Amino acid sequence: MAAPSAVPGPVPSAVPGPTPSAAPSPAPHTAASAAADTAFRSALDVVRAVEPRVADAIGAEIEDQRASLKLIASENYASPAVLLAMGNWLSDKYAEGTVGRRFYAGCRNVDTVEALAAEHARELFGADHAYVQPHSGIDANLTAFWAVLSQRVESPALARAGVRNVNDLTEQDWAELRRDLGNQRMLGMSLDAGGHLTHGFRPNISGKMFEQRSYGTDPATGLLDYDAIRAAAREFRPLILVAGYSAYPRRVNFRLMREIADEVGATLMVDMAHFAGLVAGKVLTGDFDPVAHAQIVTTTTHKSLRGPRGGMVLCNEELAEHVDRGCPLVLGGPPSHVMAAKAVAFAEARRPEFRQYAQQVVDNAQALAEGLLRRGTRLVTGGTDNHLVLADVSGHGLTGRQAEAALLDSGVVTNRNAVPQDPNGAWYTSGVRIGTPALTTRGLGTAEMDEIADLIDTVLRATAPATTADGRPSKAQYRLDAGVREAVTKRAAELLAGFPLYPGVDLV
Ligand SMILES: *Cc1c(COP(=O)(O)O)cnc(C)c1O
Numbered sequence: 001m002a003a004p005s006a007v008p009g010p011v012p013s014a015v016p017g018p019t020p021s022a023a024p025s026p027a028p029h030t031a032a033s034a035a036a037d038t039a040f041r042s043a044l045d046v047v048r049a050v051e052p053r054v055a056d057a058i059g060a061e062i063e064d065q066r067a068s069l070k071l072i073a074s075e076n077y078a079s080p081a082v083l084l085a086m087g088n089w090l091s092d093k094y095a096e097g098t099v100g101r102r103f104y105a106g107c108r109n110v111d112t113v114e115a116l117a118a119e120h121a122r123e124l125f126g127a128d129h130a131y132v133q134p135h136s137g138i139d140a141n142l143t144a145f146w147a148v149l150s151q152r153v154e155s156p157a158l159a160r161a162g163v164r165n166v167n168d169l170t171e172q173d174w175a176e177l178r179r180d181l182g183n184q185r186m187l188g189m190s191l192d193a194g195g196h197l198t199h200g201f202r203p204n205i206s207g208k209m210f211e212q213r214s215y216g217t218d219p220a221t222g223l224l225d226y227d228a229i230r231a232a233a234r235e236f237r238p239l240i241l242v243a244g245y246s247a248y249p250r251r252v253n254f255r256l257m258r259e260i261a262d263e264v265g266a267t268l269m270v271d272m273a274h275f276a277g278l279v280a281g282k283v284l285t286g287d288f289d290p291v292a293h294a295q296i297v298t299t300t301t302h303k304s305l306r307g308p309r310g311g312m313v314l315c316n317e318e319l320a321e322h323v324d325r326g327c328p329l330v331l332g333g334p335p336s337h338v339m340a341a342k343a344v345a346f347a348e349a350r351r352p353e354f355r356q357y358a359q360q361v362v363d364n365a366q367a368l369a370e371g372l373l374r375r376g377t378r379l380v381t382g383g384t385d386n387h388l389v390l391a392d393v394s395g396h397g398l399t400g401r402q403a404e405a406a407l408l409d410s411g412v413v414t415n416r417n418a419v420p421q422d423p424n425g426a427w428y429t430s431g432v433r434i435g436t437p438a439l440t441t442r443g444l445g446t447a448e449m450d451e452i453a454d455l456i457d458t459v460l461r462a463t464a465p466a467t468t469a470d471g472r473p474s475k476a477q478y479r480l481d482a483g484v485r486e487a488v489t490k491r492a493a494e495l496l497a498g499f500p501l502y503p504g505v506d507l508v
Helices: 034-048 052-067 080-086 108-125 137-161 171-181 205-209 226-236 254-264 276-280 317-323 336-349 352-374 400-409 437-441 446-461 482-497
Strands: 129-131 184-189 210-215 240-244 267-271 296-300 311-315 388-392 415-417 431-435 463-467 473-480
Touching (some): 034 052, 034 080, 052 482, 080 336, 108 129, 108 276, 108 311, 129 317, 137 171, 137 205, 137 311, 137 317, 184 226, 205 210, 210 226, 240 254, 254 267, 276 336, 311 317, 352 388, 352 437, 352 446, 400 431, 400 446, 400 463, 400 473, 400 482, 446 463, 446 482, 473 482
Parallel strands (some): 184 210, 184 240, 240 267, 267 296
Antiparallel strands (some): 296 311, 388 431, 415 431, 463 473
């Protein structure tokens, strides 16, 4: 291990300035081209002339991102082409409806970008249909849930009543349909096993819509237990079986999940918000490719997929007409400028370099996992085969909250996360989630991941819980050795100096 990165990242340069744009680097945008630097500088000047504090905050953000080891598993760096495709006149256009069927006039340019985004998405993922309007992951999930309800509950009700439109139902039939829509079941992954709030949990609207039950992971191995999921599905008989996660470090066998869904008459929905980039980059294939097995797949576009902040739904032909009614069902006018940026991002993801990127994300996560294990930190499931590692910090005598804060003090940005059956609950937690998509984009490879494992280990060893007034260890307060904090901050900065981020943009 500790082999040099397979991804030729941006050329480390001591002299900030334009980088030759001819370099065939898979991550050229991390060392932005002179044209992009100029564009960002000019854009900020225009903003500064109206509200300088906003321009300053934007400039400070790139400074912060340059200076921190960004290990938040859901974050990335979108390319200048993606970012710039969002800041323009497409934002001003209303375009409710779908391509060629708009409720507004003058939508030909929106039609162009939406059709392109959908076409790239279908090709990239091998999907029958792509709906690129959702503004975010949660909107994509709402669209998908309601598309399934529309297909499986509303359409049969309309057929029974002999009408085509809900407006033509009698008051009694309408009341009955509303009751039926609100009386459906969903089976999803439990939050502490790595599931997501939008998969039927009470604080989210999905939990108020559906009667939900969740499946967890095997307490001994931390892995999904498909026999247990099958047994739960047989007993609960959900309308929708949801697979997908935010904090599970292993692959999911979607072929088996589909088998389970079919057996109980459920629709399989996969939320690949976190790992869409690994699907696009062909790291997750065969049984592990959700699009090949699920009737409907949702995603964000800004996480490992490295596009603009947004969402998307992919589905089969039968669900397409229902998904396309996302607006007006749960969405308003589509963000046309973001659809343009999605088209750009998907075009990037169709390049061969993106496959190298996706493989490097996983190689990096595995190098990080090995580095942590070797130094004595326990990992949930003992390792990873995707883009994230879930470290259990209870062996260091810390809560996830303390570990997250001590790491942040030292320039290492992660986020705390519950581990299965977490004794500290969802707020303090016992885990830290560490992801590699962003730093891989920045050009870091497996050797740097081992160095990062050492930084993390060094901080955790130098951190101890503070003592509360009644003499017990605090779950929130901690003491971090100041010398260690300074040394790690310095090492993190030195590491990042080799991987400049927009070196030609000096905004503050
Ligand atoms: C991030 C995430 C979402 C929500 O995405 P937003 O764009 O923040 O709304 C939904 N599902 C999963 C599994 C996620 O990880």
